[in-house]
Every structure is written in structure tokens, then in C-alpha cells.
Amino acid sequence: xxxxxxxxxxxxxxxxxxxxxxxxxxxxxxxxxxxxxxxxxxxxxxxxxxxxxxxxxxxxxxxxxxxxxxxxxxxxxxxxxxxxxxxxxxxxxxxxxxxxxxxxxxxxxxxxxxxx
Amino acid sequence: xxxxxxxxxxxxxxxxxxxxxxxxxxxxxxxxxxxxxxxxxxxxxxxxxxxxxxxxxxxxxxxxxxxxxxxxxxxxxxxxxxxxxxxxxxxxxxxxxxxxxxxxxxxxxxxxx
Numbered sequence: 001x002x003x004x005x006x007x008x009x010x011x012x013x014x015x016x017x018x019x020x021x022x023x024x025x026x027x028x029x030x031x032x033x034x035x036x037x038x039x040x041x042x043x044x045x046x047x048x049x050x051x052x053x054x055x056x057x058x059x060x061x062x063x064x065x066x067x068x069x070x071x072x073x074x075x076x077x078x079x080x081x082x083x084x085x086x087x088x089x090x091x092x093x094x095x096x097x098x099x100x101x102x103x104x105x106x107x108x109x110x111x112x113x114x115x116x
Numbered sequence: 117x118x119x120x121x122x123x124x125x126x127x128x129x130x131x132x133x134x135x136x137x138x139x140x141x142x143x144x145x146x147x148x149x150x151x152x153x154x155x156x157x158x159x160x161x162x163x164x165x166x167x168x169x170x171x172x173x174x175x176x177x178x179x180x181x182x183x184x185x186x187x188x189x190x191x192x193x194x195x196x197x198x199x200x201x202x203x204x205x206x207x208x209x210x211x212x213x214x215x216x217x218x219x220x221x222x223x224x225x226x227x228x229x
Contacts, residue, residue: 004159031215041201043160043219056216090159094215103148103207103215107159 003027004108006091012114013081020077021111023091031055032074033092033105034066043090049074081115088112120204125224128198134191136223138204141185148207149180150217151189153200160203160219163189194227201225 004025013019025032033056034046048056052068063079078085091108121139128134140149151163164171164178166187171178177190191198201222207215 042221043154043203045216045218048216092159103150104162104165105160105215105217106162109159110157 004091004093004106006089006108006111008111009109010112010114012116014116015081015083017081018077018079019081019113020075021089021091021113022073022075023108024073025091025093025106025108026072027093027106029093029095029106030071031094032068032071033094034074034076035090035092035107037088037090037110039087047074047076083115086113086115120206120220122202122204122220122223124221125226127226127228128191128194130195130227130229131193134194134198134225134227136189136191136202136204136225137186138189139186140204140206143184143206149178149184149187150205150207151176151178152203152205152217152219153198154203154222155197155200163202194225196227196229199225199227 007022011019031050033048035043036046037043046058046060047066049068051071065077067075088110090110092105094103094105148165148167150165152160153163154160164173164176166178166180178187180187201224203219203222205217
């Protein structure tokens with residue numbers, strides 16, 4: 001009964017490769033997010049989608065492209081991976097604030113990406 | 117975004133109350149205070165949030181000062197499983213559909229026997 005799930009849990013790849021991380025939530029939420037936690041443990045938001053529409057886009061390199069096929073899924077595709085992309089990537093979801101939902105975000109278990 | 121200041125680390129004996137302080141002196145009138153925690157190797161977990169009044173749920177209590185410039189998260193009977201990094205967050209920009217949480221460095225709470 002995992003609320004927010006991510007695959008894969010671990011991802012080891014070579015520099016220059018292209019990879020995708022998948023996220024799914026079964027909470028019925030309209031809004032989903034991607035966060036990055038670097039080696040110093042700083043957790044920063046990257047993107048947010050609401051009903052497949054991009055809402056928040058922080059200053060993230062355009063090698064990172066989120067894709068939302070439906071409101072329950074938000075995938076993250078990364079082109080031309082670099083050493084500095086090594087981090088833990090967390091997906092999260094929340095209710096649409098306009099529907100009166102709270103701003104509580106529910107996080108997935110994370111995907112540990114290591115670029116060699 | 118209102119900034120928050122938390123002590124980098126705290127210790128607490130198991131069974132005792134853990135009181136985690138947070139300063140948010142630049143908070144504005146309509147901003148909530150949220151608390152999340154991150155247990156090692158897991159995703160952040162929501163604990164509690166509040167605006168003005170003190171709040172309590174099954175996990176913790178949140179005490180917000182009258183001027184709202186600081187708050188305290190209270191874990192009434194800390195257990196070893198409560199060892200984690202605790203983040204105090206003042207809600208960031210509200211776009212109407214998504215909320216941008218800005219995580220600081222948090223307080224690393226170590227619960228000991």
C-alpha cells in the first residue's frame with residue numbers, strides 16, 4: 001500500500017548516459033514534485049506538476065526533463081548525466097491547494113543516483 | 117520565503133520529551149510553520165503544522181509563540197526510532213496549486229538509551 005513509490009531505488013550509471021526515474025502516487029493527489037538531496041544533505045525542490053501541467057521550475061539544467069503522463073505519475077528524465085548529478089532524488093505529492101487541500105507533502109523513498 | 121534557524125544537533129534520552137526549537141522571526145501573517153523529519157535513508161515525513169494556535173497530533177505537539185517568531189516541536193516520549201533530522205519550514209511561495217517547501221539544514225536529534 002505504498003503511497004508514493006519510486007523506481008529504481010538505486011541507479012548507477014556512466015557519465016554521458018541518459019536515464020529516467022519513475023514516480024507514482026496512489027493518494028489521489030493532483031500535485032507532484034521532484035526534489036534533489038545532494039551529498040551535503042541539502043534538500044531542494046526541482047519541479048512541481050499539477051494535473052500534468054508544470055507549476056514550479058527551479059533553476060535546473062535543461063538536461064532534466066520531467067514528464068507527467070497523468071496526474072498519478074511524474075517521471076524524471078536526465079540527459080547526458082554528469083558527476084554532479086549524483087544525489088538522492090525524492091518524489092512527493094500533495095493535494096491541489098485550490099480544492100482546499102492542505103499543503104502537506106508526502107514523499108517517496110528516494111532514488112539514489114550515482115554517476116561514475 | 118521566511119528563513120528558519122534551528123540548532124544543528126540535540127540529544128535526548130529515550131522516554132524523555134524532546135523539545136526542538138525553531139526561530140522564524142521574519143514569518144508573515146499568513147505563513148504556516150511546518151515540521152518534517154527525515155530518518156536516515158528515508159524520504160522526509162510530515163509531522164505537524166500550525167498557524168497561530170498550538171497543535172497536537174498522534175506524533176507531536178507544536179507550540180507557537182504569541183508573536184509567531186518562534187516555535188517548538190515536542191515529542192512527548194522520544195524513542196530510538198525518533199532519531200532523525202527534523203526540519204522546521206515556513207511555507208514558501210503558494211502558487212495556488214503547488215507549495216514550494218524550502219528545507220534548511222534542520223536539527224539532528226539523537227535519542228539515546
